[in-house]
Amino acid sequence: MREITFMQATLEALSEEMAKNPKIFVMGEGIGKRGGNFNTTKGLFDLYGPDRLCDTPICERGFVGLAAGAAMTGTRPVIDFMFADFILDAAGEIINQIAKIQYMSGGRLKAPVLLRGCIGIGHSAGTHHSGSYYPMYAHFPGLRVVVPSNAYDAKGLLKQSLNSNDPVLFLEHKSLLTKKCPVPEEEFLIPFGKARIVQKGADVTVVALAMMVHQTLEVCKQLEGEGVSVELIDPRTVAPMDIETILDSVHKTGRLLIVDETFAPCGIGAEIAAQVNDRGFDDLDAPIRRLNGAHSPTPYSPPLEAAVVPQPDRIAQEIRDLMAE
Amino acid sequence: MREITFMQATLEALSEEMAKNPKIFVMGEGIGKRGGNFNTTKGLFDLYGPDRLCDTPICERGFVGLAAGAAMTGTRPVIDFMFADFILDAAGEIINQIAKIQYMSGGRLKAPVLLRGCIGIGHSAGTHHSGSYYPMYAHFPGLRVVVPSNAYDAKGLLKQSLNSNDPVLFLEHKSLLTKKCPVPEEEFLIPFGKARIVQKGADVTVVALAMMVHQTLEVCKQLEGEGVSVELIDPRTVAPMDIETILDSVHKTGRLLIVDETFAPCGIGAEIAAQVNDRGFDDLDAPIRRLNGAHSPTPYSPPLEAAVVPQPDRIAQEIRDLMAE
Amino acid sequence: MNNLELEKKLDLYRGMRTIRECEERLVRSHQRGLIPGPCHTYIGQEAVAVGVCACLRNDDVIFSTHRGHGHAIAKGLHPRELMAEVFGRATGCSGGRGGSMHLFAPEVGLMGTSGIVGPSILQATGAGYSFKVLKTDQVSVAFFGDGAVNNGAFHEGLNMATIWNLPVLFVCENNQFATEVPFHYSSGNPSVAARGAAYGLPGVEVDGNDVLAVYEVAGEAIQRARSGEGPTLIECKTYRTRPHAEGMDDYSYRTREEVDEWKSRDPILRLREILVADNESMKENLGAMDTEVKALIDEAEKFAEESPYPDPLTAEDHVFSANSRKIDHA
Amino acid sequence: MNNLELEKKLDLYRGMRTIRECEERLVRSHQRGLIPGPCHTYIGQEAVAVGVCACLRNDDVIFSTHRGHGHAIAKGLHPRELMAEVFGRATGCSGGRGGSMHLFAPEVGLMGTSGIVGPSILQATGAGYSFKVLKTDQVSVAFFGDGAVNNGAFHEGLNMATIWNLPVLFVCENNQFATEVPFHYSSGNPSVAARGAAYGLPGVEVDGNDVLAVYEVAGEAIQRARSGEGPTLIECKTYRTRPHAEGMDDYSYRTREEVDEWKSRDPILRLREILVADNESMKENLGAMDTEVKALIDEAEKFAEESPYPDPLTAEDHVFSANSRKIDHA
């Protein structure tokens, strides 16, 4: 099968859906002729024109709020916000409007807004260009939150997002954009709330997201050599969260580690741990462990930056420690 | 000891600190002459004048952003935002500026901003006036998040907040404002990160916040009659969270329920459950349970509204179920 | 405007009377404790909603605020559905989920009211953008108060609508206060209409208590919007003659005299006087109409009061689409 | 302005040269891969920072943006501390935590630069509010690009500063582009200065490549602010002659000719010409100054390159006060 990058995969998904559905339009800074800061709309301006690939002023709250009204009146806006840090300025429009319109209106209106853009620590981007935010969005009702780790999932989930009637946050880790993997040419969709078992294993369950899937995979072989068989699960969407797949795995392994780049408090790992403790209590042979990035803003300097992100050796050590429990 | 309301207690705390510290000023809508939508600044305008009790236009992002700059240059702003829902428009200023200034500047600057206002479901306020948001703020580094449940704690913690060098979110449940309790006339402060054991007990630990402390307390007696002795803990601040006190209690009881009005996913209960599972695993005799408000926007109609908030009978039932585990 | 045909004028009268009657009833219900939540009436400002909405087609859309009863009815929401919603009943326009500040009726172009100040401006801009993408000739209206003018949403919305030449009307109801804070305190610039210039869009000021003037100004702006000439900002100078919300103090920030002065400029009385001045016998017609309206609202109120509350078991419905299942393993 | 004393003009020249020299070195370091993060240079716009900051006292404060090297140095940050920060070293002005977009040096009134567009406007307004409460005569300056003008922060900040009559300068550097999006596309109104009227504050346009003109306009506005006459909006028309950030494309949205045209209006060359036209022998003085500046930056670069990286064990320091303990059981 051909291999394409994460970026190419999402570009394909978007272009295919735009070709099919004239109600889709994209808004963002530099997503018109320029094709997006991360090439997320490369070439689409020439295909679909300026109304459907609309460059915006720097007014995140404004164009996210606009998207709500547009979605309520029959179009399907894609907001390409570049860095997720920027749409904190639009948090009110997302949490109090977009996520609630369906409910507030007793189901009379829908707000199929797709909010997409980059997350993640790396390349000394500094603390205003490194946030991830998915735990925050997963906390609130009314939003789908997608955090793909590879090109295949990204394509299938972006297509699903563009066919969903609910608002979706589609968050793309910067460091994954140029990573390749096999992606079929044929049409496919991936449903929300369906985890992927990245690698089967028997001794310990590791749940990892986005970049951490790759960091964990890196140490799995090594651990195999040490006699530890890791089952690695990528939830792919954090809202909804596919807790069943995780529970099934823990039922088998009895041990669970959640590896997540972003903050621990009230994070994804906390939610998974709480649910597994509740529903898989008798399966647990050891405490559930979380390995998160440091609970601090993201520093700029490379050695500091590396220190606040879970590194493969730390992951390996956590797994060993958990096996020793 | 005299009894005063939650509202009176915070008003006293604020007025005492303003009298001592001329650098404190308050900003918000209607907090000047009017004395605040919730009487949070009643009478202070006459005492401290318009510069220190400054009515604002409706520009939440603006005046929260302003507070950052003010705090960096030597004053101590108190932002009285009325309903916590409104400052979502200022989420960028809070999370990316106020919470990070100290870190970004390598400790050279501080941002002692106090952000205060109301949270909570009740009185058919509707979905734009009922949010709680403390899990979201507790997720991010750099913020202190205070959620008092009574007048005494509110006074001591507000005074602590006005003497802290860190930014603080001080969140006041609407339904608690007129509740009275004994509060000494003498000066006292309550440190962040110190839970209160509301009631000692032997069989099961219940952690509850804000209004849920009272709802839980209501059923404790009844349960006592049924032979269930509840240890009730009010963390008072969710960032920092006093996990030690909870662990000590679970060590004794072996059972833990967290009752929280707001959303479960990536919430306070999830965080507590994750930490207790991790550090108190061997103490647990049963799965940790969470009882949260429904994961939906807040409906207006009274029967729907009641259905999305944990009610005393639900709390009692959860405790009984947990005892039966 | 006096050459406006009589029938149209009577429609405007009926529209304003309907809102007024409905809200006076809501006031009394609120006083009697029958309304569970907050209630911001539109009393005194009816000329704005009615004047603007009379120029709109059913498929045009409006977005409104916490003070949205008038807009909702003017756009075609049946008072029954409004009252039932404010009473928290299952038959309300939002099924009892919304309440007074969250009214939705897309079938008549009421795309929503918001409890948060600001979003109506952005959402109306978004509807205008939809119409551009869909290549329809629909028009979108944002209603908002003077309190929203100094909010970033105003700035961002008006600018986007201008640069993309969207079919949007920005209708500011300057009733001089945001709760108790006067506009002249909150705003470095005493004129809202003049702010159009900052964005390069036309700004018009109109007497918001004169329904014929509002109708004229809005009609022109809507025509411009519909024919692709872009957005307009309209400042309607008006006044609310009831407290900010029912149950609140009213004379801590303004005088009884000022309120009374404005009551004498009541938009309904004013139109009535014009109609009667034109034709003395009109009094009877108007009387009959008042009675009709009263009957309509009687019926609506009865409907609301007799309607069932929503089933608590449905409390979590409609969070997501697809039969509100929370997880769609599609 | 030509009667400005020679010494002051030479200071302005030195200030601009220092920024330019420093940034040209950063460009080369970036090309050589020595700068770990993004780097937005100020090349071509030096007259603005230098002209404005030359009018400020040490205890006046500034707030800046992602393109903040120039403001930082002009306000008094030693190039050593800037370069070390951009190199990610412990000796940088933010201890290596910040980087190019997060520069802090409160001791010289540099209260910070922000990677997010908008906050500088609000924070400067906040500093102005502090000075009002503290009753000092300090002045606060917000630097921001044309890209921030259509953001809500502009609207809310300028309005608050006006209604509270705060000692703030709003300095918009209109370099015509926000990344690649032209201002004339993003803005319904081609003039930034004219927007002052929307808030009731004076708006002044000035040639942002003419340091003497900037100095004069800023000086007057700062004088006004200091004496309690309130805020001013200044639009400096200028141009960046390097790409938006190092390593980015530059000729997809503008032509080489346009860039070259603006290079010919280089603010440093222009002042140099004026100085030399006044006095031919000035050439030597300026040459000597260039050499001095070069030596200063040589030293700064060496300092930066030789400085240690921060200790990874300190990565979580300074999240909270009180010795950065995360929980203070005070």
Ligand SMILES: Cc1ncc(C[n+]2csc(CCOP(=O)(O)OP(=O)(O)O)c2C)c(N)n1
């Ligand atoms: C973002 C936000 N901030 C504050 C409020 C609280 N609030 C509700 S109505 C109101 C005043 C609104 O004034 P205006 O826009 O002039 O409308 P009016 O009430 O006069 O119709 C305020 C401050 C809110 N709903 N939303």
Ligand SMILES: Cc1ncc(C[n+]2csc(CCOP(=O)(O)OP(=O)(O)O)c2C)c(N)n1
């Ligand atoms: C809120 C926000 N949105 C988007 C960005 C991404 N961004 C960084 S710089 C920039 C352009 C800024 O243009 P302008 O304000 O004119 O400053 P200039 O780069 O021209 O100096 C953009 C869009 C950002 N940093 N912050």
Ligand SMILES: [Mg+2]
């Ligand atoms: Mg008003």
Ligand SMILES: [Mg+2]
């Ligand atoms: Mg620019």
